[in-house]
Amino acid sequence: xxxxxxxxxxxxxxxxxxxxxxxxxxxxxxxxxxxxxxxxxxxxxxxxxxxxxxxxxxxxxxxxxxxxxxxxxxxxxxxxxxxxxxxxxxxxxxxxxxxxxxxxxxxxxxxxxxxxxxxxxxxxxxxxxxxxxxxxxxxxxxxxxxxxxxxxxxxxxxxxxxxxxxxxxxxxxxxxxxxxxxxxxxxxxxxxxxxxxxxxxxxxxxxxxxxxxxxxxxxxxxxxxxxxxxxx
Amino acid sequence: xxxxxxxxxxxxxxxxxxxxxxxxxxxxxxxxxxxxxxxxxxxxxxxxxxxxxxxxxxxxxxxxxxxxxxxxxxxxxxxxxxxxxxxxxxxxxxxxxxxxxxxxxxxxxxxxxxxxxxxxxxxxxxxxxxxxxxxxxxxxxxxxxxxxxxxxxxxxxxxxxxxxxxxxxxxxxxxxxxxxxxxxxxxxxxxxxxxxxxxxxxxxxxxxxxxxxxxxxxxxxxxxxxxxxxxxxxxxxxxxxxxxxxxxxxxxxxxxxxxxxxxxxxxxxxxxxxxxxxxxxxxxxxxxxxxxxxxxxxxxxxxxxxxxxxxxxxxxxxxxxxxxxxxxxxxxxxxxxxxxxxxxxxxxxxxxxxxxxxxxxxxxxxxxxxxxxxxxxxxxxxxxxxxxxxxxxxxxxxxxxxxxxxxxxxxxxxxxxxxxxxxxxxxxxxxxxxxxxxxxxxxxxxxxxxxxxxxxxxxxxxxxxxxxxxxxxxxxxxxxxxxxxx
Ligand code: SF4
Numbered sequence: 001x002x003x004x005x006x007x008x009x010x011x012x013x014x015x016x017x018x019x020x021x022x023x024x025x026x027x028x029x030x031x032x033x034x035x036x037x038x039x040x041x042x043x044x045x046x047x048x049x050x051x052x053x054x055x056x057x058x059x060x061x062x063x064x065x066x067x068x069x070x071x072x073x074x075x076x077x078x079x080x081x082x083x084x085x086x087x088x089x090x091x092x093x094x095x096x097x098x099x100x101x102x103x104x105x106x107x108x109x110x111x112x113x114x115x116x117x118x119x120x121x122x123x124x125x126x127x128x129x130x131x132x133x134x135x136x137x138x139x140x141x142x143x144x145x146x147x148x149x150x151x152x153x154x155x156x157x158x159x160x161x162x163x164x165x166x167x168x169x170x171x172x173x174x175x176x177x178x179x180x181x182x183x184x185x186x187x188x189x190x191x192x193x194x195x196x197x198x199x200x201x202x203x204x205x206x207x208x209x210x211x212x213x214x215x216x217x218x219x220x221x222x223x224x225x226x227x228x229x230x231x232x
Numbered sequence: 233x234x235x236x237x238x239x240x241x242x243x244x245x246x247x248x249x250x251x252x253x254x255x256x257x258x259x260x261x262x263x264x265x266x267x268x269x270x271x272x273x274x275x276x277x278x279x280x281x282x283x284x285x286x287x288x289x290x291x292x293x294x295x296x297x298x299x300x301x302x303x304x305x306x307x308x309x310x311x312x313x314x315x316x317x318x319x320x321x322x323x324x325x326x327x328x329x330x331x332x333x334x335x336x337x338x339x340x341x342x343x344x345x346x347x348x349x350x351x352x353x354x355x356x357x358x359x360x361x362x363x364x365x366x367x368x369x370x371x372x373x374x375x376x377x378x379x380x381x382x383x384x385x386x387x388x389x390x391x392x393x394x395x396x397x398x399x400x401x402x403x404x405x406x407x408x409x410x411x412x413x414x415x416x417x418x419x420x421x422x423x424x425x426x427x428x429x430x431x432x433x434x435x436x437x438x439x440x441x442x443x444x445x446x447x448x449x450x451x452x453x454x455x456x457x458x459x460x461x462x463x464x465x466x467x468x469x470x471x472x473x474x475x476x477x478x479x480x481x482x483x484x485x486x487x488x489x490x491x492x493x494x495x496x497x498x499x500x501x502x503x504x505x506x507x508x509x510x511x512x513x514x515x516x517x518x519x520x521x522x523x524x525x526x527x528x529x530x531x532x533x534x535x536x537x538x539x540x541x542x543x544x545x546x547x548x549x550x551x552x553x554x555x556x557x558x559x560x561x562x563x564x565x566x567x568x569x570x571x572x573x574x575x576x577x578x579x580x581x582x583x584x585x586x587x588x589x590x591x592x593x594x595x596x597x598x599x600x601x602x603x604x605x606x607x608x609x610x611x612x613x614x615x616x617x618x619x620x621x622x623x624x625x626x627x628x629x630x631x632x633x634x635x636x637x638x639x640x641x642x643x644x645x646x647x648x649x650x651x652x653x654x655x656x657x658x659x660x661x662x663x664x665x666x667x668x669x670x671x672x673x674x675x676x677x678x679x680x681x682x683x684x685x686x687x688x689x690x691x692x693x694x695x696x697x698x699x700x701x702x703x704x705x706x707x708x709x710x711x712x713x714x715x716x717x718x
Contacts, residue, residue, distance in 0.1 A: 014533055015475075029296075159460050188482070197463075205504075206456065218455075
């Protein structure tokens with residue numbers, strides 16, 4: 001369904017007039033003379049990126065664990081217990097099963113997001129203490145979890161519970177935002193629809209608005225933990 | 233003017249501000265903190281490569297986008313609408329307000345939650361919606377504090393920088409807060425108070441850090457999680473963007489987001505960088521069903537095709553504010569505009585005219601620390617001078633203007649030695665104000681703060697050195713009693 005556009009013609013004509021342009025005429029997108037971003041960490045191996053990412057977790061108050069695919073279930077259980085178990089919500093993501101986590105989800109009676117249940121999902125996420133998500137792209141430079149949220153991989157899961165646990169498949173670690181943007185831009189070039197909510201999250205919510213003192217945990221999660229899993 | 237803060241003339245505001253010692257201290261330490269963080273995340277981060285090249289990349293992207301603004305706005309609106317969103321182009325603040333009011337009315341909205349947005353401050357949106365009977369809640373912690381205390385922003389990144397924790401505790405008492413003045417407890421109170429508001433609001437309103445033209449997406453750069461709340465639970469979402477705040481593609485978004493996060497708060501990335509593209513008919517439960525984008529001119533086009541076009545390259549990082557010696561002494565409110573500091577002194581006259589804001593360009597020592605701090609290389613100090621020239625030249629009241637100009641010039645001249653050095657640093661700019669190689673004398677309206685106060689050390693080595701040397705020199709001159717009284 002198409003939306004609407006109001007008041008555009010006169011608005012753009014005024015701008016084009018001031019810029020001495022024919023309104024709406026497409027410019028050539030320049031080949032940028034400066035692209036420093038492409039050189040940052042671009043020769044790092046997966047191992048180097050993992051080391052960097054773990055280091056980047058410190059300043060953003062995020063705990064990080066690393067395990068193998070075999071050890072993942074055990075690691076997740078340990079972490080859930082550490083955070084006091086309680087009510088848990090997870091995104092609907094087939095990778096939970098692929099990673100052998102179905103039993104863990106069952107045994108802790110984890111509520112898996114189901115959009116057909118409507119508002120109930122939000123209530124479940126709001127009362128949960130832990131939210132479980134799986135990362136789509138991890139930016140090593142800033143230890144940022146990129147989540148391509150949709151109706152199943154719901155944004156609420158990494159937003160409403162006090163603790164957000166994000167599983168990070170090692171293969172999705174990239175140097176920085178540059179590679180994630182390239183990934184998105186490639187999709188656009190191939191005519192794919194860009195996700196309606198792409199969330200890059202670096203640690204727990206925080207604020208320094210009161211006398212510049214850092215407070216960790218404002219409206220989003222108060223704690224964030226990553227589990228890196230070697231998935232190949 | 234909607235963007236106006238307070239009702240006092242600029243120089244009166246200055247007088248009051250510099251005698252508010254808490255404010256002056258708070259502003260200085262915020263400046264120092266933010267500047268230090270910025271330096272370590274920019275020139276101090278060797279992995280980034282050459283920070284100057286990053287700045288050039290930012291400049292290049294912003295210049296190209298602004299030079300072809302009509303095209304990128306067309307592309308943005310086409311894509312936004314193709315995904316089911318509604319776009320409204322507002323030439324004036326009033327048109328923007330009326331449109332948003334209309335949407336809220338149609339939705340029968342009673343509860344509106346807002347994430348921090350300078351442009352909605354600029355167009356005085358809250359007042360209009362409140363008149364319509366909506367409860368409008370600011371949810372950014374700083375903005376929430378200001379709203380509870382009926383106060384105004386004084387910084388574009390940390391709007392409540394002038395308030396201390398005791399004042400905040402007292403303000404929160406109005407909402408039943410009984411806790412201490414511990415920032416964590418205060419923030420916890422805001423979390424508790426706002427949580428159910430987020431989940432039950434009818435309309436969510438945000439600003440826009442950057443829009444991406446080639447997909448019709450909106451990028452929000454935040455830390456507290458409130459913007460994510462505002463864009464997830466209300467059925468209707470409205471994004472209000474200044475018309476210049478966009479980039480061609482996601483690749484350029486990478487550069488400007490990196491520049492913004494590092495220059496504003498010294499983070500590699502802020503906690504949330506959230507990219508939203510409309511999809512109203514999707515089944516997602518935690519997503520708006522109706523999405524509106526309001527693109528605001530409100531005076532910005534005055535700068536297009538003029539010497540001031542580069543002011544629209546601004547990405548609102550506040551790095552220029554955080555190095556400004558004048559801002560350090562007078563704080564944000566004295567500017568009388570929601571946009572303070574060097575960028576405010578450049579932007580406010582463009583948006584609001586010389587009559588209201590013509591004196592602001594004199595709130596500068598012309599030390600050029602702002603231009604050097606700017607991550608997209610806006611030549612702020614040159615633009616300030618250009619404003620001064622135009623202010624003096626134009627408006628049909630040359631004598632009055634001239635007088636104001638001379639008065640204002642004492643800002644750059646807390647001592648003759650500093651002033652002479654300043655003129656050497658920026659000779660071209662002083663052309664209209666220097667007569668026979670000297671500046672006419674006169675008691676400056678800024679005298680209270682220039683008199684007997686030390687200027688702070690700005691960020692750049694060369695200026696620091698320069699300043700150290702000249703401060704000593706000027707002190708010597710003052711003690712010897714040979715300095716001219718300005
Ligand atoms: S003018 Fe430059 S330094 Fe100042 S807020 Fe804008 S982008 Fe930042």
